[in-house]
Amino acid sequence: MVEIKIALVGQPNVGKSHLINSISGATLHVGNFSGVTVEKKEVEFERNGYKLKLIDLPGTYSLHPYTPEEKVTKEFLINEEYDLILNVVDSNQLEKNLIFSWQVADLNKPMVIAFNMYDEYSRAGGEIDTDKFFKLTNIMAQNVSAKENFGLEELFEKVIKTYQQKNTPRIYYSEIIEEEIENIKEKIKNCKFDKRFISIRLLEDDEDIYKIVHEKPWFVELLPALNESKKVIKNEYDNDDLKEIFFEERLALAKGIVSQIAKKAQKEKISEKIDKILIHPILGLPIFLLVMWIVFQLTFSVGALPAYYIGEGFSAFGNWIGNLMPNGLFKDAIVNGIIPAVGTVVMFLPNILILFLGINLMEQTGYMARAAYVMDGVLKRFGLQGRAFIPLISGFGCSVPAYMAARTLKNPKDRLITMLVIGFMSCGARLPIYVLLVSAFFAPSIQGDVMFAIYIGGALTGLVVAKILRSVLFKGEPEPFVMELPKYRFPKIKSLLFDLWIKTKMYLKKAGTFIALASLTVWFLSSFPRADIIKEYSYKIKHAQGIEKIELKKEMNQKILENSYLAKIGKIIAPITKPLDLGWREDVALLAGLAAKETVVSTMAVLYNGGSSSNKTLIEKIRNAMPFTAAVAMIIIVMFYSPCVAAMSTFYAEVPELAWRIFYTIYPNVFAYFAALIAVSLIKIFS
Amino acid sequence: MRLNELNMGESGIIKKIHAKEPLKSKLLSMGFARGERVKVLKHTLAKNTFDVDVNGINIALREEEAREIEVEKDN
Incomplete structure (x- = not known):
């Protein structure tokens, strides 16, 4: 079968992806354009004995490219092999869109134009004469509505006809x-x-x-x-x-x-009316904050429920498998290594899905652009862009979806700076650590204030660091901010679900493999070497009775952790953290925190408490064992040092440049160390 | 007069784009062409960010960018 390879181009917000989702009988393949994190969608389907292959190029305003996405489009159009260009145009913005069409027509390739959103346009009294358009430009065109599914089949007929006739545009200038x-x-x-x-x-x-x-x-x-x-x-x-x-x-x-x-169609007034309220100079900001509050409540409160059951489900599954298998290294690797590792990956999915449903809704309805408009003035002061607000705020819930949410930032510098400071927004998993340390070392009357200071302090530091990064590492002109505020539109369910499905696949494929591998590594480091310890205890456990058996098992686990590679690393770095008054136990707990912040408290519990989960005794024990300065140092380190491997893996998956990956891996830790050092020194001077 | 000097509800005709490349091409491609009418629909409280209408299209831009667009105010 003859394949027609079609480059799908158009300005942003013309409904290109709607069009792709509306083609019946199509198979879709999603990947990245080589070397950049720009999504590449390819759609294949058959019509009239031809195989049509659409390659969706990023939305582009002009062939004088401005964003990296526009560069991708231009490079593709100039250098790649394809048979035909399908240009999608928003019927409601003919003049602005056609300026781009003429540039594309200059390429002298067979070309077809789809006047999309024709439903809206004709409802407002507009009409387009495509026969006349063909006579004037020699470009076959079709009025379509991807949303209401009309005109698509006629469009593909014209595509095939244009291909057969090798019909190229005739656009002449003065x-x-x-x-x-x-x-x-x-x-x-x-x-x-x-x-x-x-x-x-x-x-x-x-x-x-x-x-x-x-x-x-x-x-x-x-x-x-x-x-x-x-x-x-x-x-x-x-x-x-x-x-x-x-x-x-x-x-x-x-x-x-x-x-x-x-x-001409009548001018649409609804968007202007909605904007009167939603981006009102005074009301705009509180309305936006309310919207965000709802999105985050849903993401992190509602999302926590399935996450909890997924976690429970995986551990139940682990137990079940464990009972079926003979004891030994293999069982241990599966039950304690692989299953929890995969579980961690899947556990983030509910959060990611809900947050992205919210973000996609905001994008598709047109509110996202308004949110950027409302927030831009505040974030500009810190060298950030209006849209950065969403990934930053998401960071308070969990850094994994936050890094992914940074995709809404189109400019790579804005995106990178935002991603580099997301870790400073204290994520939900760090809360138990703060609670433990604050309740152990601060008077009950000021505990609330201290917690508040931790969260606000982290966020403010993040913003200041963003400003510093902008002026030191990304010197030069500040990035301009010129953005179209698209018309308000009802979202299309199919597109919403589709996008979620793509996000899920991408997350599981890219971040998922990283996360699972990293979790396995940490499990390995914290459970080996142990042959001698197991040998020693397995004899004792065999001959012990009832409760004693459980106690012995706990003791064995503690011994394994104390002698593990992880503990060895902790002891090696102990001299480095000595100025912070941290002991090797704290070091090990912080190292374990790189696997997941949840494990900091549980590691402390194992190392101080022999695994007893009772918080009260743990609080008493660390209060006696740790100096106040160590507690402050630990809080500060947790605020700023590298997030967990899941988050780091997501960052690596999103940022292809090795130099930035290395920078991201090192600088938060250096920053955390010196911040803690300064705090500890100050306390010592003043007390 | 520059675009950022217009108040809410005021409009004018674009006379010249002073911005340098690549911003200039960007502004052009969004529709800020000489001779077009531009209207300030809204701006934020501190006049940091503007929401303007050019040729029926809503565009948000910062004060810095608006300053690069010379207009002749309508009466």
Whole structure:
């Protein structure tokens, strides 16, 4: 069967993904564009004896790219092999969208346009004459509504027809420019790209194209002609900016064609009315905070319930399997190593799903852009962007979904800075550690204040660090903030569910494997070497009675932990943490905290208490064993040092650059160490 | 006069985009072209961020970016 490979392009918010989800009988493949964390969706389906393969390119405003996603689109359109371009256009914004269409048409590839959201447009009285559009541009077009599922089949018929006829667009600019395009075209000799396209891009100062052709042998001859042509155009238009000249040229063309093919729709007023309330100068902020509060309540309170049952389910499953298997290393590795490791991965799923349902709803309805608008003024002061608020706040619940939520930030610098400080927002799993230490070392009357100070202090430090990172590591111009506020729209359930499914798959595949491996490693480090200890105890346990048996088992586990590789590492680093007054037990607990913050308290319990879970005795024991300064140091370290392996794995999965991964792995720990050191020194000076 | 000097509800015609590349191309592609009418729908309390309408499209931008757009205020 003949395959037609189709590049799917369009500006952001034109409903490209809706369109993909609405194709019946299609199979979808999701991956990444090589080297970047930009999602790549491919859809395959059959129509009229052809296999159609759509490659969804990131939403792009212009072929003068601004974001990394736009660069991906441009690079694909220029360098990859494909048969046809399918350009999705929002019928409600014809002029703005067509400016991009003309740029794509310059590529001189077979091209089809879908006027999407035609349902909305026609309801408001609009009409588009696609036959006339074809006569004017030689581009076959179809009015469609991906949402209401009409026009799609006709669209694919036109795609196949365009492919069969090798029908390419005929878009012409004004005479002056066309003349110069011809002049340049003559000078271009052998070149795999379309000559007209290269000429146009060179004339409008496209640096990427310049880089491609400037090493060709014929470029020497072309350059003087190019400079001459540019001069002619600049003079004629009385403007020094060629990009602007071409932009205005395309806008004029779009306006001219729209006036001939389209009957204007009435302006939609609903969005403006909703905005009067939702982004009201005074009410906007409290409304946004309320929305966020609801999302986080759902994510972390409601999400905790299934997470709890998943955890219980996995441990029950572990016990069940354990009873079926003979004792030994293999059983131990499965029951205590692999099953809990996989359980940890799955346990995060409810949180991730609910948070992303909330985020997707906000994105699809159009509220997310408004939230960024509302929050931008505050976060700007810290070198962050309005949208950063959501990942940052999610960090208070759990860093894993927070890192994933940072995907809503399109600019890579904004995204990286945000991700680097998410760890400073104390996640839910750190609460028990704070509770233990605060109740052991602070008077009951100020315990609440101390807890509050820990959370606020962590968040503020994070924001200040963001500011420092921005001004030290990401020097230069601050990132501009120009963002479309799309119309409010009802979300489409199918798209919502679909996106959740993709997120789940991605999380399980990428972060999941990391998390499981890392948990296994920590289990191994904390349970080996142990052959001698087991030998010693198994004899005793065999001959012990009732309660004594359990006590002996506890003792054995404590011995194993005390002699494990983890404890050895703890003892090695003990001299380093000595200035902080921390002992090797605290070191081991903090190291175990890298596996999961929940294990800090349980490790302390094992090391101080022989595994007794009674909090009261543990509090008393650490109060007697640890100096006050050590408690403060430990609190500060927990506030700032590396989050758990699950979170770190998610970070690694989201950030491909090795240098940033290394930086991320080291700097929080250095920061935590010195912050603790300063605090301890201050206490010693003043007391 | 610059776009950031307009008050809520006021509008004007775009005269010139002063921004440098690549911001200029970005602003152009969002529809901030010479001769277009731009209206300030809203701004935040401290006038940090603006919500404007160009050619029927709602766009949010910061004061710094709005300052790069020269307008002639409508009467």
